[in-house]
Amino acid sequence: MQLQIDDHFIHALPSDPDRSGQRRQVRGAAYSFVTPRVPSQPTLLHAAADVAAMIGLSEEDLKSKRFTDVFSGAIVPEGADPYAMCYGGHQFGNWAGQLGDGRAINLAEVSHEGVRHTLQLKGAGETPYSRMADGLAVLRSSLREHLCSEAMFHLGVATTRSLSLIATGDAVLRDVMYDGHPEYEPGAVVCRVAPSFIRFGSFEILASRGEIDLLRQLADYTIGHYFPTLDADAPDYIEFFREVSQRTMAMIVDWQRVGFVHGVMNTDNMSIHGVTIDYGPYGWLEGYDHGWTPNTTDRQHRRYRYGNQPQIALWNLAQLASAISPLVDDVQPLRDVLEDFQQEFPKRYFEMMAAKIGLDRFQAGDEALCNDLEDVLQLTETDMTIFFRRLASIPSDLDLQRGVEFLQPVADAFYDPAQVTGEVLERWRGWFTSYTERLRQSEETQPQRVARMNAVNPKYVLRNYMAQMAIDKATQGDLSLIDELYDLLRDPYAEQPDRETWFAKRPDWARDKVGCSMLSCSS
Template sequence: MRLDFDDRFRKELPADPNEENSRRQVSGALFSYVTPRVPTAPKVLHVAREVAELVGLTEQQVASDSFRDLFSGKQVAAGTRPYAMAYGGHQFGSWAGQLGDGRAINLFEVRHRDQQWTLQLKGAGATPYSRMGDGLAVLRSSVREHLCSEAMFHLGVPTSRSLCLLTTGDEVMRDVMYDGHAAMEPGAVVCRVAPSFIRFGNFELLSSRGEIELLKKLADYTIRHFYPDCRDGETEPYGKFFQAVCQRSLQMVLGWQRVGFVHGVMNTDNMSIHGETIDYGPYGWLEGYDPDWTPNTTDRAQRRYRYGNQVEIVFWNLIKLANALYPLVEEAEPFEAALEEFQNDFRTQDLAMRARKLGILDPEPSDEALLTVLETTLQETETDMTLFYRLLANVSPDRMDLQADDFLAPVYEAFYQPDELVGEVLQRWRDWFEMYFYRLNQSTTSDQQRRQEMNQVNPKYVLRNYMAQLAIDAAEGGDLSVIEEIAEVLRQPYSENPQYEKWFAKRPEWARHKVGCSMLSCSS
């Protein structure tokens, strides 16, 4: 297959001299060469055509057998050498030591239209970093990763992309909820695409081992190719590099908060140095607005990675990255300044983001009270976050009679238990809308402009867990139409698209406690 291969990472940085695919600790190297496992009967289920074009693939190439063979791991492209990366990380707040790509294999890098892309298979077999795992993935988790990667991109949230989803023709043993009920599931592979898959954990592992020369090589490589502006001037570039990563990470997590996305497993090894969302495992979107919700069963007790704690966790992870980079500078000031800037910028930008969701384009510090009261009131009775904010755009002070019994009619569909909208709960909603209308009347923004602005930041369609589960169930039965339809819906999440109105709905009751629709595990 003709692509413009440009394997900078493996050519410019040191490789593991041991080329055996055996589980081991790898030191003095940033990656290990490994050959993907050959699948029995690979089949392409879905291709994101925009991503194919992004990396330089034509429609004819996508339709070819060589595409299927290359992106299932069946064949290795001539002139390339697949590899798995070494990194460590803090998992659920504790240092885990060496982790690495246990089920991810970087196929190659390509250059197209002056952009660099790394193409990586997830689920293509074991690597030296697989520990006790088999390096494989199942259709269930692969459908979720493929759809969500593209959904996040079209929502405007920084993310890795997904080129394609394939089944392997092999069965894989998995215990979905880690409760002793293991079963065979269809195996699958996803091809992920990003500028690189360098993580916070790559730097952490080297620093923890005192491999400072190698740490410097990795930092210099990353700055040279992805943060060249940090090399301007005579001062050291590492503090400026860290500052840039802080700012990118801030934009990423603000995007998560805006659309109600919960990552579920924000370990430092799942944090991209590019400030992009990576590693879609037990993620989810808020159904009922609940800042304490996390989709990850492993995090059920601690709720470390809950929706309302994501910004604090990004900040915590950045501190760990700062600690890893410190030996290159041996001065705390640049890192402390960047972290303080992160906190200050978050306060300003978070207020602006939350206010814009209400159509307030000229936020003031006093608006914090309005926003806080709303976020409390949303929890008085189970209220769908996506539906509420989208429907709120249709509310107008001139058309909504707050003294009427049915004043909540414009947002009524957002409530899961509308019979609870009585008494004090109803009064608190009336009080909030009075505050909201008073604030809108202080603004020069017209109703039409407010609606337009709100509909640009409040999506109509998101990848709810039950939607992903319907796609999985259908695909396991051989029906790919649901994947196709949901992928198309999520390409235009801010558009009305009335033909897809059935997806603009609350989570159905059957999905409230169904495995895969409420909480999920890291099982993949």
């Protein structure tokens, strides 16, 4: 197994001179060198062959002991000098100061076929940024991140990738629900893959400390290496911010499209590349509910609820704008970029919703049609994924006159069909009346519309209960469900009739089960 190590970050930016690993405030540096913890008995549970190919490794490499050793942290490959990054962040709207990679270690940057990737081990041990924690991760959260990273990629959502899931053989103490009842769980390490792991908080920490020279150095490095459309020799920080804003907007639109809720959109969990990062207490909408969050920590205020994700993205971008403002002579252009986001996002969101319901071109009344649908969907518990996938089967000549029969094509989406009666039923009848009238104005055939809708409305997503089932089996030594779900989610828009059992509403047993409804940040 041969990795083409091509580290730039550690050669371009200043390091923390202290290699002791002692917890501390790290100043005047972008990172600290660290050594991954050697696990007692690393065992490969799953690896993504296409991610391996992306970094120049073969399927044979995945079977080798060296692969397991390297990507569990047991050995450091020749030429690598692992490090943890220094950054800060706003957590739940409050400035938290220095945070940093407390349980993540960048193993190395590697090049393959002209593309550079950063390999990061999550759960590989303590760093100067671990504060009071142990720097480890458990199988439960690691499996969820591994599967979700790959599921998001195949859904077409910008994301970090996951190369491997490796059990460490060590027990890790965690209080899953923060209720004073910690238990030992099996430990694991995930290898994340991304262009870099530079975050909004990477800039915030430097600005907060007045380290402006280093702030400029980091911004210039980021532009020069990751924003090829910008001039590296004459960095334009406004255009850099505009590009970050556009990438972030595209990511959030896709989150809303597939019903993904991140759960903890702190600024330290926002990538400068506009990719989904830090999969913790995430979830997909079961019932279509703009107020839902999977995060127990956010239960009271629901800051990071599904419907608020666009506003939080804007708020986070405002914190990034503030951080880089010392680099510009006039802050008004930064404000203009934020205003552009605020003005453009609703348009992009409407375009996305119009595509989900199969509208072929804009007409007067289309936006109201989309808005009305979102209102009706929330009158009773209605499964988002099933509803939008089934909606493609609605004919333009749907008979709307009798009873509830017109709802038969989407009936599987209702958790309690008995509630679809009276005023709720008539609201649905009114919406479908407008919708089918609009479809009759289309120039497309129904097969053409079905193909377009099925390309943006996934049939399969990683529902929390599915991930929990895989966790339960894996904890007992059965890895079959990891393999099955990984294969299922590699083609989420295809019918896959032999796997129809996964195209179903959340079962009743999962409604209140830990890991299936609300989750904590504990990993």
